[in-house]
Amino acid sequence: MTTTERIERHHYDVVVIGAGGAGLRAAIEARLAGKRTAIISKSLFGKAHTVMAEGGAAAAMGNVNSNDNWMVHFRDTMRGGKFLNNYRMAELHAKEAPDRVWELETYGALFDRTKDGKISQRNFGGHEYPRLAHVGDRTGLELIRTLQQKIVSLQQEDKQEYGDYEARIKVFAETTITELLTDDDNRIAGAFGYYRETGQFVLFSAPAVVLATGGVGKSWKVTSNSWEYTGDGHALALRVGATLINMEFIQFHPTGMVWPPSVRGILVTESVRGDGGVLRNSEGKRFMFDYVPDVFRNQYAETEEEADRWYTDPDNNRRPPELLPRDEVARAINAEIKAGRGTPHGGVYLDIASRRSPEYILKRLPSMYHQFKELADVDITKQPMEIGPTCHYIMGGVEVDPDTGAAGGAIQGLFAAGEVSGGMHGSNRLGGNSLSDLLVFGKRAGEHAAKYASSLTSRPQVKPSDVDAAVETALAPLSRSGENPYAIWHDLQQVMQDLVGLIRRKSELEESLKQLADLKDRVAKVAATGGRRFNPGWHLALDLRNMLLVSECAAKAALTREESRGGHTREDYPTMDPAWRQVNLVCSLDAGSGEVVITRKPVPAMPPELLLLFDRAELAKYLTDEELADYDRALAEARLNKLDGSAAAKEATL
Amino acid sequence: MKRHFRVWRGDATGGRLEDFQVEVNEGEVVLDVIHRMQATQAPDLACRWNCKAGKCGSCSMEINGMPRLACMTRMSTFADGETVTITPLRTFPVIRDLVTDVSFNYEKAREMPAFAPPPNLRPGEYRMQQVDVERSQEFRKCIECFLCQNTCHVIRDHEENKRAFSGPRLFIRAAELDMHPLDARTDRKDFAQSAQGLGYCNITKCCTEVCPEHIKITDNAIIPMKERVVDNRYDPLVFLGRKIFRRRGLDEPAPPSPARQPAAVVPQTTTLDEQGRLPLSEFTFERPGAPSPYGEDVQFPLPADGISYHHPSEERPEIDQARD
Numbered sequence: 014m015t016t017t018e019r020i021e022r023h024h025y026d027v028v029v030i031g032a033g034g035a036g037l038r039a040a041i042e043a044r045l046a047g048k049r050t051a052i053i054s055k056s057l058f059g060k061a062h063t064v065m066a067e068g069g070a071a072a073a074m075g076n077v078n079s080n081d082n083w084m085v086h087f088r089d090t091m092r093g094g095k096f097l098n099n100y101r102m103a104e105l106h107a108k109e110a111p112d113r114v115w116e117l118e119t120y121g122a123l124f125d126r127t128k129d130g131k132i133s134q135r136n137f138g139g140h141e142y143p144r145l146a147h148v149g150d151r152t153g154l155e156l157i158r159t160l161q162q163k164i165v166s167l168q169q170e171d172k173q174e175y176g177d178y179e180a181r182i183k184v185f186a187e188t189t190i191t192e193l194l195t196d197d198d199n200r201i202a203g204a205f206g207y208y209r210e211t212g213q214f215v216l217f218s219a220p221a222v223v224l225a226t227g228g229v230g231k232s233w234k235v236t237s238n239s240w241e242y243t244g245d246g247h248a249l250a251l252r253v254g255a256t257l258i259n260m261e262f263i264q265f266h267p268t269g270m271v272w273p274p275s276v277r278g279i280l281v282t283e284s285v286r287g288d289g290g291v292l293r294n295s296e297g298k299r300f301m302f303d304y305v306p307d308v309f310r311n312q313y314a315e316t317e318e319e320a321d322r323w324y325t326d327p328d329n330n331r332r333p334p335e336l337l338p339r340d341e342v343a344r345a346i347n348a349e350i351k352a353g354r355g356t357p358h359g360g361v362y363l364d365i366a367s368r369r370s371p372e373y374i375l376k377r378l379p380s381m382y383h384q385f386k387e388l389a390d391v392d393i394t395k396q397p398m399e400i401g402p403t404c405h406y407i408m409g410g411v412e413v414d415p416d417t418g419a420a421g422g423a424i425q426g427l428f429a430a431g432e433v434s435g436g437m438h439g440s441n442r443l444g445g446n447s448l449s450d451l452l453v454f455g456k457r458a459g460e461h462a463a464k465y466a467s468s469l470t471s472r473p474q475v476k477p478s479d480v481d482a483a484v485e486t487a488l489a490p491l492s493r494s495g496e497n498p499y500a501i502w503h504d505l506q507q508v509m510q511d512l513v514g515l516i517r518r519k520s521e522l523e524e525s526l527k528q529l530a531d532l533k534d535r536v537a538k539v540a541a542t543g544g545r546r547f548n549p550g551w552h553l554a555l556d557l558r559n560m561l562l563v564s565e566c567a568a569k570a571a572l573t574r575e576e577s578r579g580g581h582t583r584e585d586y587p588t589m590d591p592a593w594r595q596v597n598l599v600c601s602l603d604a605g606s607g608e609v610v611i612t613r614k615p616v617p618a619m620p621p622e623l624l625l626l627f628d629r630a631e632l633a634k635y636l637t638d639e640e641l642a643d644y645d646r647a648l649a650e651a652r653l654n655k656l657d658g659s660a661a662a663k664e665a666t667l
Numbered sequence: 668m669k670r671h672f673r674v675w676r677g678d679a680t681g682g683r684l685e686d687f688q689v690e691v692n693e694g695e696v697v698l699d700v701i702h703r704m705q706a707t708q709a710p711d712l713a714c715r716w717n718c719k720a721g722k723c724g725s726c727s728m729e730i731n732g733m734p735r736l737a738c739m740t741r742m743s744t745f746a747d748g749e750t751v752t753i754t755p756l757r758t759f760p761v762i763r764d765l766v767t768d769v770s771f772n773y774e775k776a777r778e779m780p781a782f783a784p785p786p787n788l789r790p791g792e793y794r795m796q797q798v799d800v801e802r803s804q805e806f807r808k809c810i811e812c813f814l815c816q817n818t819c820h821v822i823r824d825h826e827e828n829k830r831a832f833s834g835p836r837l838f839i840r841a842a843e844l845d846m847h848p849l850d851a852r853t854d855r856k857d858f859a860q861s862a863q864g865l866g867y868c869n870i871t872k873c874c875t876e877v878c879p880e881h882i883k884i885t886d887n888a889i890i891p892m893k894e895r896v897v898d899n900r901y902d903p904l905v906f907l908g909r910k911i912f913r914r915r916g917l918d919e920p921a922p923p924s925p926a927r928q929p930a931a932v933v934p935q936t937t938t939l940d941e942q943g944r945l946p947l948s949e950f951t952f953e954r955p956g957a958p959s960p961y962g963e964d965v966q967f968p969l970p971a972d973g974i975s976y977h978h979p980s981e982e983r984p985e986i987d988q989a990r991d
Contacts, residue, residue, distance in 0.1 A: 057715070058773060059811055060723045074791075115790035121782030123800045123807060123847070130794030148804060154722065155807060166781030178777055186773075210762050239717040273694020279720045383881075384720060387739050388696070499706035543711025546678065547763040550710030 020480065021215045025051040026466045027459070028204055028219040030190050030246065033061035034153075035431025035451035035458070036225030037160035038113075042459030043223070044167055044182045048466055051217060052164070052184045053206065055241045059161045062227050062239050063451070066153025067282035067380070068137055069145025070452065071445035072110035076131040078327070081142040083107040084626050090446060091627075093139040093338045094408070094439020095579045096594055096635040097259070100619040101415035102437040106446070106453050113452035114146050120166075122159040124148055136287040139338040139443040141312075142327075150282050150380045156448055188215065190245065191555055192483040193222060193253045193427070194475045201253070201426030202473035205483040209552060212545020214484060220469050221462040223418070224250060224411060224429040225455065229263075229563045231556075233404035234510035237269055237280040243556040244563030246433035250411045251562060251609075256422040257600040258435040258614075259409035260563070261570035262580035264442055265515045267342035269403025271360035276388045278403040281363060281381060283444045285398075286335040288377045289324060290365035292346065293397070294354035300361075301334035304345035308634045309337060340441045340579050343402040347515055350401065360401035366394055402515055408442055408580055409570070410435035412599060418458030419465070422601060426465060426473070430458035436597075440579025490554035495540035498554040505532055505560060513568050518584045522572040529565050536561055565609045566600040573598055573611050591637040621647035668692075670742075672700065674712070675754040678763045684752065685709075691742050697753065698726050698737035701765075713764035721879060724812030728765050729754045734814040734877045756817040757824070772813050775833040779840055780858065783851035799848040806843035806888060808880045809836065815874035815884060821867045825968060832864035835874035835884045841865075842888035856892050865892060 027043040029036045032054030043050040054061065073086040086107035091098050114132065118124070124146050125133040134143040148155040168178040175181070190206035194216075203218040226246030230238025247257055268281040286292075294300050302320075305313045313334045314320035320333035335342065346361050355361060365374055371394035375382055378393070385391040385398060411429035412421040418434065420427040431451040438446065490498070512525035536558055541551035576590040577583050597614045624632070624644055632644060670691045673684040687708060689700050698716055705712050716726040719738045726737040731745075731752050745751055759767035785793075815835035822828050838859060845855035859865040870893075872885045882888075 056717055056723075056725065057769065060717050060725050062717070064723050064810070065718050065720070112790065115793075118793045119784045119790050121784075121844075121847070121850075123795075123804050125804075126795055126797040126800060130796055133797075148807070151722075151808065154810065158807060158809075162781060165777055165779075168777060169781060210766075210768075239719065239723070241717065274692060275695040275699040276720070380722070387721065388741075389694075390741075497706075497710060499710060503706070541710065547713035547766050548711040549705055549713060553710075 018214065018484070020484075021213065023051065023215065023217050025049045025217060025219045027051070027221045027223060027462045028053065028217045029223040029225060029459070029462075030204065030249070031061070031223075031225030031227060031431070031433070032056075032058060032184065032186075033063040033225060033227055033431065033451065034066075034156050034160060034448060035433075035455035036061070036223070037157070037164060038452050038455030039223045039225055039428075039430055039459030039462065040182060041160065041163055041167065042456045043463045044164075046460060046463035046467075048181075048463045050182045051219070052182070053188050053190055053204070053217075054184060054186050055189050055209075055245075056187065058184050058186045059157055061157055062241060063157045063448075064151075064154045065237065065239070065280060066156070066448050067150040067280065068284045068287070069135055069147030069152045069445050070110070070114055070156065070448035071137070071140060071144045071443065072114040072134075072146055072449050073107060073142075073144060074111045074114065074132060074134065074146070075142075076127055077134040077143040081144060083111075085141055086110070086144065087623070088626055089140050090443060091439070092631075093443040093446070093579075094441055095589065096439065097262075097578065097597075097616060098439030099415050099436035099617060100623055101617065102454070103439075104623060105415060105457075106437060106450060109453045109456075110449040113449065113456065117156070117159050117452075120159045120163040122148075122155055124155070135284060136327075136332075136336065137444045138283050138286065138336045138342070140445065145445040147284075150284050150378050152448060156452075185215070189552065189555070190249065191487050192479070193249045194479050194483070195253055195424070196473035196476065198473070199254060199423050199425060200473040201424065202475045205480060207487060207545075210547055212548065212551070214487070216475065216480060218472075218475055219466075220473050221426045221428065221466040223458045223462050224420075224427065224433050225431045225451075225458070226433045228407045228432040229560070229567070230404045230407070232505055232509045232560045232564045232567075233514070234506040235269065235278040235402075236404040237266060237278050238404065244559045245556070246429065247410060247566070248559035248562045250420055250424075250427060250429065250433075251566075251600070251602045253427065254423040254602075254604075255420040255427055256412045257409060257566055258412045258597045259440070259570075260407070260435075260566040260600050261574050261598060262408035262438075262440045262578075263404060263567060264339055264406040264408060264580045265343045265402040266405035267339055267346050267402055268363055268398075268400040269405075270385075270389065271356075271399050271401045272358040273389060279384070279388070280403065280405065281384075281398060281400050282378070283339070285363060285365055285378060285381060286333075288365070288373075289369045290363050291333070291335055291368065292342070293362045293364055294349045295356055295362075296354055298354075300349055300354075301337070301342070301345055304341065304348070305334050305337065306341060308631075309341070313337065338441055338443060338579075339405075340582075343515060344582060346400075346402055355401075356399045358399050360399040362397040363400045364397035366392075366396055371395075404510075406432060406442055406447065407567075408435065408438045408440060409567070412436065412597075416457065417461035417464075418454055419461060426462075428458040428462045428465075430454040440581060487555060490539050490541040490551060491545065493538065493540040495538040496535055498539050498541060498550055498557055501532060501535050501539055501557055502553060502560070504535075505529075505557070505564065508532070509564055509567075513564070513571055516582050516584050517571050519572065522568055525568045526565070526572070529561065529568060533561055533565075562602075562609070569609050569611050570598045570600060589635070591635060591640075594635055595637070595640075618643075621650070625651060670700075670748075671750045672704070673750060673752040674701075674704070674765070676709075676712070676764050677761065679761055682761070682764075684754075695742050696738055697730055697735075697740040697742065697751065700742065700751075701737060701753070713762070713766045715766055722810060724810035724879075727756055727812045727814050727817065729756060729817075734818045736812055736814070736879050739879055756813070758817045758819070758822055759813075769813055771829060772811070772816055772834070772836060775837050775863075776840070778833070778862065779837055780844075780852060782844060782847065785849045785851050788849070793849060795848045802846045802887075803843040803848075805882055806839040806846075808882055809839060810880060811836065812879060814877045814879065818873045818877045819868075820871065820873065821864075827968065828864070828867060832867045833862075835868075835889070837863055838865060838868070838892065839882060839884055839888040842892050845892065856895050859892050865889070868893075 026048035029040045075081040090103045171180040187209040192205045194203040196202045224246035229244035230236035230242040314331040323330040418428045512521040539554045541554045576593040672687045717723040721739045841859040874884045
């Protein structure tokens with residue numbers, strides 16, 4: 014090694030990057046499999062963005078409506094994602110979510126209860142039955158605290174056995190990974206990063222790495238995401254040869270705060286609508302009835318009377334259109350604002366004050382009450398809220414094997430779970446499916462990372478030259494005199510907000526790529542003043558490179574996909590195209606030029622037993638004629654076996 | 668409009684208040700102003716933050732001397748022309764600028780025995796009533812901002828008490844588990860008394876006052892825990908049993924948990940009423956806050972020779988060796 018600095022080294026079996034829900038769940042599983050596990054967290058332990066999740070964790074436990082089961086949940090998830098989802102992930106997710114939620118109770122979680130003492134479940138957009146296990150509107154906090162405390166309890170076991178809390182699982186708080194390291198056979202060998210507190214470098218030698226770094230929202234101006242969401246995992250994966258899919262699909266949550274400016278983008282939970290809140294424009298009109306798309310026409314109420322009856326009698330009435338999937342609601346709000354029917358601060362009204370009693374609102378939405386009272390000086394039991402779309406979640410991410418979470422492309426030993434992985438949610442995620450996603454696939458990624466580590470006969474070795482290069486890259490901004498990272502960041506957010514936002518156009522996307530290229534040159538010359546000890550300017554300078562890379566993926570993929578679907582709306586191609594439904598756009602990094610390359614790959618086709626869970630009439634809205642012919646064949650075959658469609662499915666999957 | 672701010676900058680070796688003139692817009696909070704300082708004047712100003720919505724508890728600091736979350740402190744709450752002074756949390760060692768080393772809280776959390784699942788129930792079989800879980804849920808609202816820990820005068824400026832005292836954040840954790848309908852352990856309050864230093868707390872309610880989640884730390888967690896500790900410790904039958912049969916174990920904490928540190932020596936209470944209870948009620952007392960459980964004649968800090976303090980290296984020599 015040529016650097017003069019001595020670099021702290023740690024040896025682990027599994028290194029989990031990210032300490033949100035997915036990361037902690039993966040770490041628990043790896044540790045339970047007997048592996049020495051490190052958890053690397055950019056923030057303090059327990060501060061991850063998962064705490065922001067409000068609504069709940071979707072799991073078909075059937076506690077509130079016994080008609081619910083995994084097949085209904087699977088159907089809802091596929092519908093929500095406009096059938097672009099990886100069917101196997103949606104299937105595993107729907108089947109395993111209840112077990113993962115129940116497991117949390119054994120770790121000490123305290124969910125809200127039904128009258129008979131089971132976990133209560135609430136309604137949410139796109140879910141046919143009340144399905145979200147919740148704790149008021151702070152479910153994410155409960156989840157992260159529960160997993161955090163489970164890790165502590167594992168550490169206590171280790172303390173008893175080995176005399177050291179950190180014998181088998183250790184949390185490296187406020188530590189950022191800047192590079193993944195591989196050996197000559199493209200196997201993961203370790204990870205390199207720095208302690209934020211001291212600025213000292215640290216090298217983890219490990220054969221298996223689980224990425225659980227969350228999303229990319231900080232590249233947009235109006236976002237509900239925290240500073241950590243700089244797309245680290247996406248970029249780390251790309252740079253070691255893994256591939257990303259569905260990067261054009263970004264969820265703009267329909268209800269973010271719009272006023273005051275300092276809280277612009279902060280989330281207002283969907284539960285407000287699930288518990289009776291409605292959207293109105295400046296004329297007082299409940300406008301969502303005008304925006305129910307044909308594909309959802311049969312499932313949503315046509316009159317306010319029917320919609321209002323649904324809250325108390327869901328079996329005999331259809332759902333209010335406020336509970337359409339998020340992409341639909343966000344577009345509707347956008348259209349109302351554009352048509353000049355917005356509020357003074359450029360949003361629309363979300364009104365629960367006129368529809369529910371103050372006691373009910375305080376009981377069901379305590380943290381929303383708190384948030385508006387303290388941040389906007391609005392009493393939501395008396396006044397409507399002003400809300401508008403905010404960048405919230407990226408459906409795209411690391412292309413993974415559905416069963417193991419192993420990353421695709423030319424890399425071994427890399428796993429991904431949670432928001433950083435792609436495929437599960439297709440083109441649009443349903444609310445509540447994220448918390449359950451990170452439990453289900455966090456567990457799977459941890460389990461299979463441990464298995465992979467056990468299967469190796471030799472430990473992949475870190476190449477010293479890679480470490481030298483990583484040190485050089487990390488220190489470069491400190492020794493340059495160049496541009497302030499905050500200025501570049503600000504410009505990047507403006508580009509993504511204006512040109513790669515909720516509604517996209519060809520010309521704007523092309524323009525965005527030009528501007529991103531300019532930004533790339535500026536990022537290469539970014540400078541940070543000050544020293545290495547807890548220096549946010551330096552940290553941002555290093556994060557910029559990742560933000561830029563994922564922004565380029567999103568813009569390129571958005572330009573390539575010439576249709577509108579879920580979290581990707583093209584003004585110049587306003588409808589869904591069944592041919593595009595069969596295509597995933599895969600991003601990879603060209604090793605020579607450092608450019609993002611987009612290739613097309615078929616979406617895996619659903620096997621007959623899952624396909625037959627849907628009505629033909631519904632599938633006809635999404636599938637091509639050839640695919641429908643396959644459906645008819647499968648149905649005929651099922652009938653031949655004297656079983657109807659759904660019975661055949663049950664048979665096949667039991 | 669530009670306003671005047673004073674921000675503490677420095678590290679463990681020392682520092683000073685620096686003056687800033689910063690633009691402030693309508694509706695902004697202190698954290699917005701700090702971000703503007705970073706973006707325009709001091710890119711390396713160290714400050715923790717995450718969610719910017721009062722949900723993660725990262726941006727704890729002292730604003731005009733009050734422990735606050737910077738993201739929840741609106742600029743409109745200050746008078747026109749008032750200088751806003753921002754300093755790091757005082758109870759924890761400074762790392763740099765507004766960032767402090769809060770590892771004390773994580774260490775104490777690790778000593779707290781975890782939830783013990785009921786042995787006879789499998790996952791999915793848990794049944795609890797809403798009214799029963801709500802008591803613990805109040806404490807699980809905690810966002811771990813550690814403002815209560817920062818403001819608690821038992822450890823604020825009393826480094827020497829940190830070893831024996833876990834602080835309000837961990838008392839509500841103990842209360843939460845104590846009130847958890849299915850937690851299999853029965854020694855939560857004993858643990859709070861013997862290993863967490865609950866006895867040090869003299870209920871001045873400062874923690875409740877600064878809690879951004881409005882958790883009633885003192886009334887709903889600490890006082891009920893103290894009352895039940897007292898019930899048990901001064902139960903006359905238990906007392907007699909202990910005296911006559913020398914059944915020392917009768918009110919001792921349950922078998923030590925795996926994580927248990929050597930129990931701290933807790934000062935014994937002296938002022939008991941005729942029922943053997945601590946006179947805890949603040950309603951009947953002439954001044955705010957309860958009387959000191961150590962008696963009114965004890966002054967803090969205690970003289971050094973009155974404290975049973977053991978340097979950690981005496982008990983765990985392996986640690987010092989490992990560090991060498």
